[in-house]
Amino acid sequence: MSADLIARLAAALGPSGLVVEEADMAAFAIDWRRLFPGRPLCVARPASTAEVAQVVQACAAAGASIVPQGGNTGLAGGAVPDASGGQVVLSLQRMNKVRAVDPVGLTLAADAGCILKVAQDAAAEAGRLLPISLAAEGSATIGGVISTNAGGVNVLRYGMARALVLGLEAVLADGTVVDLNRRLRKDNAGYDLKQLFIGTEGTLGIVTGAVLRLVPRPRHTITALLSVPSPQAALDLLALAQEELGDTISAFELMSGFSFDLLRRHLALTPPIASGDWFVLLEAGASLSGLREAAEAALATALENGTALDGVIAETGAQAAQLWALREHITDGEAREGKSMKHDVSVPIADVPAFLDAADAAIAAGAPGALVNAFGHLGDGNIHYNVILGPGHDGAAINTLVHDVVARFAGSISAEHGIGQYRVDELIHRRAPQEIALARRLKRALDPDLRLNPGKVLPAQE
Known part of the structure; x- marks a missing residue:
């Protein structure tokens, strides 16, 4: 079955659209932090939405799981395969074009694989601003930014990625292309279906393109x-x-x-x-x-x-x-200091000082000698509360200490990095059963065979 699937993908994508050699797949098989190594069956590199649909249809026929991947800059392991050797990585790298810029309507349309910085530059050339800004903007892609509902430094004024998505194009688990790529500022006709694919990390559908809201460029x-x-x-x-x-x-x-x-x-x-x-x-x-x-x-x-x-x-x-x-270089300095447990958390803005005091006290009591590197977006309540480990420190125990404090302040264990595979167990533990049950119903409705990015956001068997 694997050989048949690879043959079908090769026929659909051509010689530059499929990677099968292990050495060539290495960069697609591990996350940016190198915490989650995997082993894909192959890497499909479609060049159009139609080719994405062909890949998805071929995988559906073969019963193979798909792991969508953009720039692979995520910090939660959400875009890498497992180690089974049976999952197909679907890289959007070749779908990298800015489709259109409308400086009057203040919109930009782009492929999912378009690098964020390329889209920013296209907006700037038109005298406008695409206000999504984050450290990985030179390699992160539009599809990845949308699929993780990325934040960045401008959330205080412009909101998360979700607030800037006007339209969206996606491929469902059976290969159906859903074209929601409208440029409308006001559209109150029925369900806002694009929201199903924003922040859900490719588990409900694969984003292939989007229309983003621009703003006037400040003088x-x-x-x-x-x-x-x-x-x-x-x-x-x-x-x-x-x-x-x-x-x-x-x-x-x-x-x-x-x-x-x-x-x-x-x-x-x-x-x-x-x-x-x-x-x-x-x-x-x-x-x-x-x-x-x-x-x-x-x-x-x-x-x-x-x-x-x-x-x-x-x-x-x-x-x-x-x-x-x-x-922007704080994380680099932290990496050179030692191994750290990273916590991308948020609490109500007014509670940030009290949260920091309580978290510091919890770490001092539960992990004496650990060093806290706290920084982040105070304007939107998102703090990167990272704990540098010393000898004998238990990373899992430190996660629990920090997240217990987050829970006391009715906060979130993931403010902008997403759940991926890194925080799946914590999400199940921290969110209300009714909320998790609804997420499972959505997953089953849109991906009944559980083939889209399994093990991300929800456990693999769900």
């Missing part, structure tokens, strides 16, 4: 780095900035002093302000003038009342990029 941007005495002070600074700058704020990042210690020690990156216990990186953008003056006034108030201790505003685009480099 004026301000980027500032400030040191603050505590997370509560950072929250007070956010409230002040919201009062004075309104919805021009696109990013509000919180970083611990320990995060910056890692940058200094391992990457020779030094912030341009004095050391502190906590730091905030703020960015705002507007089309009308007066933004810098308003931001300077707000930051002066923060310095005067002690909400901020020190700060600097970027004078050029290059300086702004240098400030963002501090935020």
Whole structure:
């Protein structure tokens, strides 16, 4: 059956559309963090939606499972096969085109395999902004971003990926192509079916294309780095900035002093302000003038009342990029410090300071000597609460400690990275039985043979 399936896929996709040699499949068989190695039967690389449908139909006839894969930049192992040697990886890499940009209607249509940065650049060439921005944007794909409902640094102003998807094209488990690729801002006719494929990690259908919402490109941007005495002070600074700058704020990042210690020690990156216990990186953008003056006034108030201790505003685009480099390289510094347990969690924004205190206390009591690297998107309540392990520390026990605290604050164990295979058991444990039962009913309805990305989001047998 495997030989017949490979022959059928080769006939449908041509010589450049199918990878069967183990060495050539290696890059498709393991996740970015190298935590979940797998062994695919083959890697199908369709070049069109029609070819995706052919691949899915062939796999359905053979009873083979399919693992959709975009840029394979995920942090939860959601786009890699298991080790059985029987799953087909369906890579969207060859479906990499921007289909259309409408600068008046503020839309961009793209293939699922289009690199996010390519789509951003296409929007910029039209004088518009695609406001999804994340560290992996140079390799993450539109389909992957949508399938995981990715977040990033601009969620505070523009929302998650879900908020930017106007239309969507997907292939169902039986090979049916569902064309929901409408460019409408208002469409209240029946079920919003595209939502079935956003954030569900390819378990209900394979995203092959999308229409995304663009926004006017801000003419004026301000980027500032400030040191603050505590997370509560950072929250007070956010409230002040919201009062004075309104919805021009696109990013509000919180970083611990320990995060910056890692940058200094391992990457020779030094912030341009004095050391502190906590730091905030703020960015705002507007089309009308007066933004810098308003931001300077707000930051002066923060310095005067002690909400901020020190700060600097970027004078050029290059300086702004240098400030963002501090935020973007924290994970690299952490990796050089040692093995860590990563927690992509969210709690209500007002509860972030209390959550950090409670989580720190739980780690101190339950895993003495472990180091906490806390940073993230304070503006939307998403904290990357990573714990660097020492000798004798139990990673699973640390996960439980942190997630128990998250539960106390009615938070989420995954804010933007998704469930993948990394957090399946935790999701089943943490979510209400009624919610899991509904998810299982949806899975069975759209994928009755359980062949689409098995073992991701829900256990493989479900």
